[in-house]
Amino acid sequence: MGKRFITTVQLLGLLLLGACGTPENLQSFDSKVWKDDRNGCESQRAGLLDDFEKIRKELYGKKEYVLRNVLGKPDSEELMERNQRIYFYYIEPGTQCNSRNQMSEANRLQVRINALGKVSEISYYRPVETGKPE
Template identity: 30%
Template sequence: MKHPIYILLLLITCASCTKQPKLDGIDLEKFRADYGGCKGDRTKMIEKLKSLKSEIKGVSSNDLDNYFGKPDIQQLSDRSQEYYIYFLEAGTHCEDIKKPSSSLIMAVRFSAMGMATEVNFQRGMPEE
């Protein structure tokens, strides 16, 4: 009867281990403080963020919250997937977050398990 307990503990331990990305070169404190990219600090980080795209994939949504802060917009998608939207430059959303904006965004797509599967840089909101 001891073996099922060990297996359960092993599964819990493995599930709690998530990828810890190397986000060198990004001032995460400034990123979090620049809500909506309205201050202009995120604009200076765009090229570095693009180069770290593969580092962000595989990170859990909880960990991404810890690194980049809460998303500017959280968008639910089909099959229990979701997007975290971070505006990288100022736009009409700075006046009202509900206004459509064509500003550059970083859209991180999460699987139903809460792991980042896709990171896109685009203008405007992602298509569902």
């Protein structure tokens, strides 16, 4: 009985570790470049917007940890009522590059996380022209 319990716990642990990765349909997006361009100050994120649009719909309904695996830690965050949050990812340089503790008027991606910890809305502060996803 003890051996079987340990084997079951080990198997469950492996399944949980595998669940923490990035889903295969989101791996085509260059997350490393996005994450390395903190606050959009190096203008790298703007060049990834067409690629982002291809995976945007796939992010809806995904858990917060999946979003963080793809886009990294948000540049800024706002806590809303009923335990909802909005994550902000800047896509162009602005005053946030000099003063990181204030919101900037620079364009940014806004991702709403609902009370269940899932992505419920993705929008831009100012809509941008992107290519149509394939």
